Structure formats: structure tokens, C-alpha cells
Amino acid sequence: MNSKTDFLKNYTLSGSELSILAYPHATLSKVASEITDYSDQLVQLAKDMTYTMYQAPGIGLAAPQIGKSIRMFIIDVGFDREEITCADGTEDFVLSNLNPMVFINPTFRDGEGEIIYEEGCLSLPGIYEDVTRFNKITVDYTDLDGAQQSIEAEGTMAVCLQHENDHLNGKVFIDRISLIKRNIIKKKLTKKKKK
Ligand code: NI
Numbered sequence: 504m505n506s507k508t509d510f511l512k513n514y515t516l517s518g519s520e521l522s523i524l525a526y527p528h529a530t531l532s533k534v535a536s537e538i539t540d541y542s543d544q545l546v547q548l549a550k551d552m553t554y555t556m557y558q559a560p561g562i563g564l565a566a567p568q569i570g571k572s573i574r575m576f577i578i579d580v581g582f583d584r585e586e587i588t589c590a591d592g593t594e595d596f597v598l599s600n601l602n603p604m605v606f607i608n609p610t611f612r613d614g615e616g617e618i619i620y621e622e623g624c625l626s627l628p629g630i631y632e633d634v635t636r637f638n639k640i641t642v643d644y645t646d647l648d649g650a651q652q653s654i655e656a657e658g659t660m661a662v663c664l665q666h667e668n669d670h671l672n673g674k675v676f677i678d679r680i681s682l683i684k685r686n687i688i689k690k691k692l693t694k695k696k697k698k
Pocket of ligand 1: 666667670
């Protein structure tokens with residue numbers, strides 16, 4: 504039987520590139536709604552989000568970042584990226600070892616330990632800050648078929664999962680750093696916008 508998650512196995516880049524909202528867009532600070540309809544449109548959205556994440560490129564992308572306030576995100580923390588120079592002299596990149604994963608309505612439990620990781624976000628380009636999170640975490644979620652799944656993650660993957668889940672709760676990573684640092688970043692971003 505065909506599964507809606509089939510496209511994730513032996514994944515090849517295909518889909519439409521969606522535009523990514525920049526912080527402080529209002530959708531990025533909204534709590535996203537639970538997904539109840541495991542439709543073909545949801546599969547198409549997951550495909551387009553996956554494609555968009557790789558084009559950026561980033562290791563995670565949450566639905567609110569592309570303007571859909573629903574509880575779904577994509578991650579891939581393990582792919583390789585190789586810079587290449589095209590025949591006409593322009594720079595490009597080639598991605599390999601793609602292994603995207605889709606998480607719907609995730610819930611987190613059994614957080615353990617601590618990890619400090621320099622995070623970035625496709626909605627806050629050019630901003631990188633150390634954030635402290637659980638080093639190990641278990642996530643219960645549903646897949647695109649609506650089937651219940653569970654995964655234990657550690658290190659970079661645990662960080663990425665917690666970062667993406669924050670997006671579903673209307674948070675970005677700079678909400679987890681000191682108020683002083685956050686205000687400096689906010690000022691920088693407003694200046695950038697005015698330019
Ligand atoms: Ni992010």
C-alpha cells in the first residue's frame with residue numbers, strides 16, 4: 504500500500520520553493536493549531552516545505568515560518584552540502600545524503616541533561632546565539648499517514664527538534680537568550696528593515 508510518507512525515502516529534491524517569513528512577523532509569535540486533517544494538501548505542503556528547507560539551506564523548517572499556523576515541522580540534521588563553481592563562474596551548492604523527517608503534533612517528554620549550542624534560524628538570517636536546551640529528549644508525534652510515532656534524540660538533533668517545536672508555540676530562539684542581548688538583536692533587525 505502507498506504511504507503518504509513514501510516521498511521521504513530515497514528523497515529527491517522536488518517541490519515549490521515557499522517564501523520564509525522574517526522575524527518579527529506576527530505569524531511567528533502565534534501558537535499554531537493541532538492538525539486533524541491528514542489530507543493530500545498536507546502532504547504537498549510537507550513536500551514544498553522540505554524543498555524550501557533544502558534550498559535555504561537549513562536543518563529545520565516549521566510551518567509557521569512559511570505562514571501556516573499549524574503544528575508541523577521538517578528536520579534533517581545530517582545532510583552534506585558541497586559548494587561548487589558553475590561553468591559560468593557563479594557559485595552553487597550540491598546537497599547529498601538527504602534524510603528529511605516530518606513531525607506533526609509533536610509532544611516532548613523525558614528531557615535530560617543540558618547542551619549549549621550556537622543556533623540560527625531561517626527567519627532571523629545572520630543572527631547566531633548560544634542557547635541552552637535539553638541534550639536528550641523523546642518526541643511523540645504523528646506522521647503524514649496520521650500514525651503515532653516516537654523518537655529519542657540527542658545532541659544536534661535534540662536541539663533542532665526543540666528549536667522547531669518552539670516555532671509551533673510562537674517562540675523563536677532569541678526568546679531564550681537574555682533580555683539585553685535580545686534587545687540589541689531587535690534593534691539591529693529594525694535598522695536592517697529601514698535600509
Ligand atoms: Ni527557526
